[in-house]
Amino acid sequence: MSEVMACPDEAGQATVARAASAMKVDEPDTAAPPPPAATGHAGIWAAGLASAALAACGGGGGGGGGGGVLPIGVGSTGAAPAPAAPARSGGPALGALTNTPTAQTYRYLQPQNDAEAARFLLQAQFSATPEDIAAVRSQGYRAWLSAQFDAPASQAAWAWLESLPYRSTANTLDVDAMAWRQLIVPADAVRQRVALALSEIFVVSAGSIGSNWPVHAMAQYWDMLVAGTRRSFRQLLEDVTLNPAMGLFLNTRGNQKENATTGRQPDENYAREVMQLVTIGLVQLEQDGRARVDANGRPLDTYTLDDVTNLARVFTGYDLDIRSGESGSVTLPGAANAIESNAWTQRPMALNASRHSTLAVRFLGTSIAAGTPGAEALRIALDALTNHPNTAPFISRQLIQRLVCSNPSPAYVRRVADVFVDNGAGVRGDIKSVVAAVLLDNEARGPEGLTAPTWGRVREPMVRLAQWARSFGVTSAAGTWRIGNLSSSIFGLGQSPLRSPSVFNFFRPGYVPPSTALATQGLVAPEFQIVNETGVGGYINFMASILQAGFNSRDVLAAYTREKALVLDPAALVDQLSLVLTASQLSNATRALVVDALSDPPVTASSTDAVKLNRITAAVLLVMSCPEYLVQK
Numbered sequence: 001m002s003e004v005m006a007c008p009d010e011a012g013q014a015t016v017a018r019a020a021s022a023m024k025v026d027e028p029d030t031a032a033p034p035p036p037a038a039t040g041h042a043g044i045w046a047a048g049l050a051s052a053a054l055a056a057c058g059g060g061g062g063g064g065g066g067g068g069v070l071p072i073g074v075g076s077t078g079a080a081p082a083p084a085a086p087a088r089s090g091g092p093a094l095g096a097l098t099n100t101p102t103a104q105t106y107r108y109l110q111p112q113n114d115a116e117a118a119r120f121l122l123q124a125q126f127s128a129t130p131e132d133i134a135a136v137r138s139q140g141y142r143a144w145l146s147a148q149f150d151a152p153a154s155q156a157a158w159a160w161l162e163s164l165p166y167r168s169t170a171n172t173l174d175v176d177a178m179a180w181r182q183l184i185v186p187a188d189a190v191r192q193r194v195a196l197a198l199s200e201i202f203v204v205s206a207g208s209i210g211s212n213w214p215v216h217a218m219a220q221y222w223d224m225l226v227a228g229t230r231r232s233f234r235q236l237l238e239d240v241t242l243n244p245a246m247g248l249f250l251n252t253r254g255n256q257k258e259n260a261t262t263g264r265q266p267d268e269n270y271a272r273e274v275m276q277l278v279t280i281g282l283v284q285l286e287q288d289g290r291a292r293v294d295a296n297g298r299p300l301d302t303y304t305l306d307d308v309t310n311l312a313r314v315f316t317g318y319d320l321d322i323r324s325g326e327s328g329s330v331t332l333p334g335a336a337n338a339i340e341s342n343a344w345t346q347r348p349m350a351l352n353a354s355r356h357s358t359l360a361v362r363f364l365g366t367s368i369a370a371g372t373p374g375a376e377a378l379r380i381a382l383d384a385l386t387n388h389p390n391t392a393p394f395i396s397r398q399l400i401q402r403l404v405c406s407n408p409s410p411a412y413v414r415r416v417a418d419v420f421v422d423n424g425a426g427v428r429g430d431i432k433s434v435v436a437a438v439l440l441d442n443e444a445r446g447p448e449g450l451t452a453p454t455w456g457r458v459r460e461p462m463v464r465l466a467q468w469a470r471s472f473g474v475t476s477a478a479g480t481w482r483i484g485n486l487s488s489s490i491f492g493l494g495q496s497p498l499r500s501p502s503v504f505n506f507f508r509p510g511y512v513p514p515s516t517a518l519a520t521q522g523l524v525a526p527e528f529q530i531v532n533e534t535g536v537g538g539y540i541n542f543m544a545s546i547l548q549a550g551f552n553s554r555d556v557l558a559a560y561t562r563e564k565a566l567v568l569d570p571a572a573l574v575d576q577l578s579l580v581l582t583a584s585q586l587s588n589a590t591r592a593l594v595v596d597a598l599s600d601p602p603v604t605a606s607s608t609d610a611v612k613l614n615r616i617t618a619a620v621l622l623v624m625s626c627p628e629y630l631v632q633k
Contacts, residue, residue: 106440106441106442106445107442107445107446108440108442108445108446109140109141109142110141111136111137111140111141114133114137114579115579115584115585116583117132117137118133118579118580118583118584119583120136121133121136122467122583123403123404123439123444123632124145124148124190124193124403125189125192125193126183126184126189126192126463126466126467126470127189127466127467127470127471127580128583129470129471129580130562130580141439141445142436145436145439145440148188148191149190149191149229151187151188152188153188153191153226153227154185154186154187154188154192156219157178157181157219157220157222157223158220158223158345158346160178160219161173161178161215161216161219164480173215173480173482174215174485175206175214175498175499176206176482176483176484176485176486176496176497177483177484178215178218178219178481179206179222179496179497179498180465180466180469180481180483180497181481182195182222182226183196183462183466184466184469184470185481188226189470190229191229192226193403194431194435195226195228195229196462196463197402198228198236199222199225199497199498200500200505201277201278201398201399201505202236202246202278203277203500203502203505204221204243204245204246204498205249205498205499205500205501205502205503206498206499207499207501208248208249209248209249210248211248211320212339212340213342213344213345216342217244217245217248217345218245220243220244220245220345220346221243221245221246221498222498224236224239224243227239229431229432229435230431231431232427232430232431233386233391233395233431234383234386234428237274237278237279237382237385237386238378238382239348240278241270241378241382242348243348243349244320244344244345244348245345247318247319247320247349250269250270250273251267251269251270252267252270252315252318253319253320253349255267255312255315255316255318256316256317256355257313257316257317257355257358257359258357265309265312266312266313266315266316266357267312268308268309270312271308271311271312272308273503274311274385275302275303275308275364277503278395279386279388279390279391279394279395280302280364280385280388280390280391280394281302281390282302283299283301283302284299284301284302284390285389285390285393285394286393286410287413287417287418288393288411288413288414288417289397289408289410289413289414289417290410302390303363303364306362306363307363307364308363310362310363311361311381313359313361313377314357314361314368314374314377314381316357316374317352317354317355317356317357317374318349318350318352319350319352320349321347321349322343322344323343323344326340326343326344327340351375353373356374356377358370358371358372361377361381363384364384364385364388365384366381366384368380386428386429392417392418392420392421393413393414393417395434396413396416396417396419396420396437396438397416397509398509399434399438400412400413400416400438400444401509401526403435403439404438404439404441404443405443405444405455405457406457406458406523406526407454407455412441412444415437415441416434416437416438419436420434449633454518454523456631456632456633457525457526457632458525458527458528458531458630458631459527459629459631459632460495460527461494461495461535461539462486462493462495464493464539465493467581468543468547468558468624469558471580472559472563473558473559473560473561474556474557474558475557475559476552477555477557478552478555480552480555481556482552482556483551483552484552485499486542487499487501488538489530489538489539491538491542492538493538493539494530494532494535494538494539495530506529506530507526507527508529509526510524511524511525511526511528511529512524512525513528513529539625540625543621543624543625547617547620547621548613548614548617560613560616560617560620562576563576563616563619564612567603567612567615567616568603568604568605570595570598570599570615570619571595573598573619574591574594574595574598574619574623575591577619577620577623578623581620581623581624582623582626582628582629583633585628585633586623586626586629587628590626590627594619594622594623594626597618597622598615598618598619598622603615
């Protein structure tokens with residue numbers, strides 16, 4: 001692949017040229033006029049992507065090193081959207097959502113064209129197939145979304161593992177096979193997409209699960225998140241807290257009460273992270289997500305070290321629920337010693353009262369009396385965290401960031417947070433209604449974001465791969481889905497599901513790329529924390545390597561059935577790809593550049609299947625490397 005280093009105003013052309021080189025597609029005549037700078041459409045985001053490869057410009061990258069991280073609500077309030085377009089008629093309501101206090105009338109409940117339907121689908125799930133586009137256009141956003149949440153659940157990840165003939169070997173299939181399958185195969189794609197978003201808030205990383213059954217433990221954790229998309233936040237918080245995978249990851253498994261003789265104190269890891277990362281955050285928030293400040297303009301802290309120390313007592317006494325007769329009941333093929341069965345991976349951790357601290361607990365203004373039984377202490381603590389005024393805006397803003405845009409306006413955050421507080425039926429934290437509020441909001445559905453240069457988000461690499469797989473009929477002939485850990489930015493995507501490098505996810509919600517226009521404007525771009533010079537080229541090289549060859553000696557392979565019918569018409573092929581991959585957001589200049597690149601060598605009806613496939617995969621790579629694709633609007 002030729003090394004293309006671009007200054008920000010060359011972002012659009014350079015990204016396409018890089019992809020064309022990777023696929024060995026002849027580039028357009030270098031004497032031809034370059035396309036206009038990527039402004040307005042991919043805008044500042046495309047410039048930011050180009051800044052990851054600024055060797056020719058003398059700038060700094062936006063990778064994992066360096067950069068600032070703002071707490072939620074600090075310096076990232078977003079720009080107010082332009083005046084809304086005229087109202088459109090809508091369809092039936094999503095359950096109780098009709099009565100939610102969203103302080104707005106939904107103006108965009110019925111897509112007016114395929115592009116609008118595709119844009120919605122690419123926020124709500126992983127892909128926008130022609131069938132899904134037709135369904136959304138027929139039913140409208142709310143009715144379609146309601147049907148997706150209420151549809152029968154797909155086969156659970158844990159059940160899939162158990163259905164395989166070699167299920168008795170703990171590590172025959174790794175976590176990655178399970179995780180990628182769950183992103184690609186299940187029909188309930190909305191629930192799987194929301195579960196992926198939740199997995200980046202309630203983080204458990206597969207690399208830190210030490211047990212005899214790590215794959216099953218992570219599979220059950222994923223299944224719990226999928227089930228949580230139809231539950232309350234309070235229930236999900238309890239499920240996460242008692243989940244054995246979380247217990248293994250953040251040390252609540254085996255956490256014991258204080259011991260004055262030895263000086264032992266309860267482990268504070270989960271107590272700290274459950275406040276900082278999954279409920280209330282570091283600074284006090286207004287309902288619209290903006291930070292509350294003191295008289296000197298400094299953000300107000302949400303909790304103290306004493307709060308952490310006290311709350312840690314609540315999470316003592318829990319351990320894996322391995323029951324009588326299960327220990328030593330399984331001997332894996334080739335193993336010398338017997339181990340316990342994997343049944344515990346499907347159960348919440350069990351409380352051993354003798355190891356639970358009975359000291360009084362005082363945190364965040366909540367008191368738990370000394371001697372309170374462990375289960376009751378847990379209930380009081382989780383109720384307090386769920387009902388804290390920070391939790392609604394903290395979670396709402398992160399769900400917006402994961403599904404729609406990085407810098408939602410305060411009004412958008414408030415409307416979603418209001419639904420978190422009350423779904424219209426008196427239920428707090430109804431995740432289904434909160435997600436619906438995120439996706440149906442006028443700011444998410446209106447056309448203003450398409451032209452606002454600071455609106456949108458960078459598509460995460462793992463979401464790009466899932467989109468490719470679902471869009472082009474990827475299957476696993478053996479049914480094993482051996483795609484692997486793609487965390488390497490050199491040989492993979494730089495990201496892999498359930499493989500976060502730490503409890504802080506792949507990136508922080510308040511990450512600010514250094515030395516960029518985003519930083520100058522006080523905006524955040526979370527996904528840029530995993531963008532770097534190596535990864536920009538590595539992504540294109542990786543996609544070029546798998547578009548035809550697939551994974552695992554061609555076991556996991558794409559069909560490209562629809563694209564084969566369009567292969568003789570480069571313009572029609574690019575238009576179809578633009579629709580399903582970018583919601584028809586390719587600029588005219590980029591479209592022309594891609595069509596031109598595909599025209600040589602010519603492809604005719606008598607061309608070999610290999611030549612035809614080359615054109616298809618070159619087209620896919622070029623579109624999936626464009627700024628208009630990499631930046632989701």
